Amino acid sequence: MSHTIAVYGATGHTGRHVTTELRRRGHHPLLLGRDLTTLHTLDDHPRHATVDDPDSLDRALHGADAVINTAGPFATTAGPLIDAARRAGIPYLDVAAEIEANLDTFTHHTDATTLIIPAMAFYGGLGDLLATTALDGDTHADTIHIAYGLTSWHPTPGTLASGTVSTQRRGGRRLRYTNGALHHHDDAPTTVTWPFPPPLGPREVLAEFTMADVVTLPTHLRAHHITTYMTTTAATDLANAGPRRDTPETFTVDVLIRTGTTQRRITATGQDIYAISAPLVVEATDRVLTGRTRVTHGVASAGTAFDAPDFLRSLHTHLTIHHHKPISGTPTAPFPASDRGTAPLTPSTRN
Numbered sequence: 001m002s003h004t005i006a007v008y009g010a011t012g013h014t015g016r017h018v019t020t021e022l023r024r025r026g027h028h029p030l031l032l033g034r035d036l037t038t039l040h041t042l043d044d045h046p047r048h049a050t051v052d053d054p055d056s057l058d059r060a061l062h063g064a065d066a067v068i069n070t071a072g073p074f075a076t077t078a079g080p081l082i083d084a085a086r087r088a089g090i091p092y093l094d095v096a097a098e099i100e101a102n103l104d105t106f107t108h109h110t111d112a113t114t115l116i117i118p119a120m121a122f123y124g125g126l127g128d129l130l131a132t133t134a135l136d137g138d139t140h141a142d143t144i145h146i147a148y149g150l151t152s153w154h155p156t157p158g159t160l161a162s163g164t165v166s167t168q169r170r171g172g173r174r175l176r177y178t179n180g181a182l183h184h185h186d187d188a189p190t191t192v193t194w195p196f197p198p199p200l201g202p203r204e205v206l207a208e209f210t211m212a213d214v215v216t217l218p219t220h221l222r223a224h225h226i227t228t229y230m231t232t233t234a235a236t237d238l239a240n241a242g243p244r245r246d247t248p249e250t251f252t253v254d255v256l257i258r259t260g261t262t263q264r265r266i267t268a269t270g271q272d273i274y275a276i277s278a279p280l281v282v283e284a285t286d287r288v289l290t291g292r293t294r295v296t297h298g299v300a301s302a303g304t305a306f307d308a309p310d311f312l313r314s315l316h317t318h319l320t321i322h323h324h325k326p327i328s329g330t331p332t333a334p335f336p337a338s339d340r341g342t343a344p345l346t347p348s349t350r351n
């Protein structure tokens with residue numbers, strides 16, 4: 001079924017991927033943004049709207065069935081866009097990977113009568129779908145580890161700007177999800193070797209490279225510790241990057257969940273963390289608009305809103321998913337940070 005779907009931030013790298021994916025699926029994208037000149041190079045009938053002008057947002061959303069916000073920093077854009085979506089009575093989804101902005105969304109819009117799904121993208125969305133799938137109906141775990149095996153990371157200007165805003169909002173401190181809550185800390189980063197499955201294989205990662213998954217997962221899964229990791233090479237790329245993105249990375253997202261001595265594991269591989277965010281958020285929008293959700297209003301993460309295994313299966317042309325058999329036994333290697341003493345036990349078995 002074809003829908004009219006507004007894309008705010010349509011001039012951006014991710015917005016362009018989202019627009020392309022909407023058209024590929026037969027939807028009618030409404031291209032929205034603050035830069036009408038650039039929008040006109042992309043579409044004959046774009047709509048100008050700025051986040052400091054609610055009337056312009058209301059006009060821009062007229063006739064839309066849903067809105068996808070790809071304009072970051074989301075600290076600036078998410079609130080006004082969600083308010084406008086709520087006034088219009090349409091669902092709102094975004095690709096925000098800004099922990100503080102994601103927290104704001106979950107905190108301030110629980111009373112929404114429409115459905116609001118933040119972080120419906122590579123960071124925040126995919127890890128949630130993977131962890132939910134691996135848990136297979138369980139909602140409790142001792143520790144959840146999400147290791148991001150990126151071969152490189154050449155960020156967009158939007159990513160760099162979002163990182164700057166988030167860092168400022170947390171006063172330059174770091175974040176850790178431990179004992180069931182988010183905490184600020186000033187500990188120096190540590191590195192460990194993460195045993196990614198082939199073809200990536202073991203790689204050095206920065207531990208406690210805290211991503212939006214620490215916001216999305218706890219909204220429906222109870223875990224004492226949630227730790228995310230990033231390949232050191234990708235973290236270094238990010239830290240050193242200028243505003244250029246020439247080469248798409250390949251990614252391996254390795255999710256390891258420990259409950260007692262049982263470890264469950266699921267791995268996703270693919271290419272281009274920005275491009276994959278388009279089918280993630282467009283598939284989510286499709287499901288929202290066709291009633292394939294588990295909730296109908298308020299704020300929900302991907303794992304709450306959708307049938308996670310079915311959602312992942314639907315992305316089979318974009319993602320390869322490896323389900324590993326659960327393993328029980330004694331950990332064999334030292335492990336960092338919040339889950340010392342627990343590591344993947346043996347090489348995984350692919351189903």
Ligand SMILES: NC(=O)c1ccc[n+]([C@@H]2O[C@H](COP(=O)([O-])OP(=O)(O)OC[C@H]3O[C@@H](n4cnc5c(N)ncnc54)[C@H](OP(=O)(O)O)[C@@H]3O)[C@@H](O)[C@H]2O)c1
Pocket residue numbers: 008009010011012013014015033034035038050051070071072073074076077095096097119120121122123124156157158159160162273274277
């Ligand atoms: N969760 C994830 O995995 C994931 C995946 C992809 C992207 N993202 C996030 O999505 C955001 C956009 O990424 P990108 O790759 O598209 O970056 P980008 O290519 O630099 O584009 C940024 C977009 O945001 C718009 N924008 C920025 N500030 C705005 C404001 N105050 N009002 C209106 N529009 C504004 C820009 O509009 P102009 O053209 O007018 O400047 C542009 O359309 C970033 O925060 C990025 O981290 C997250």
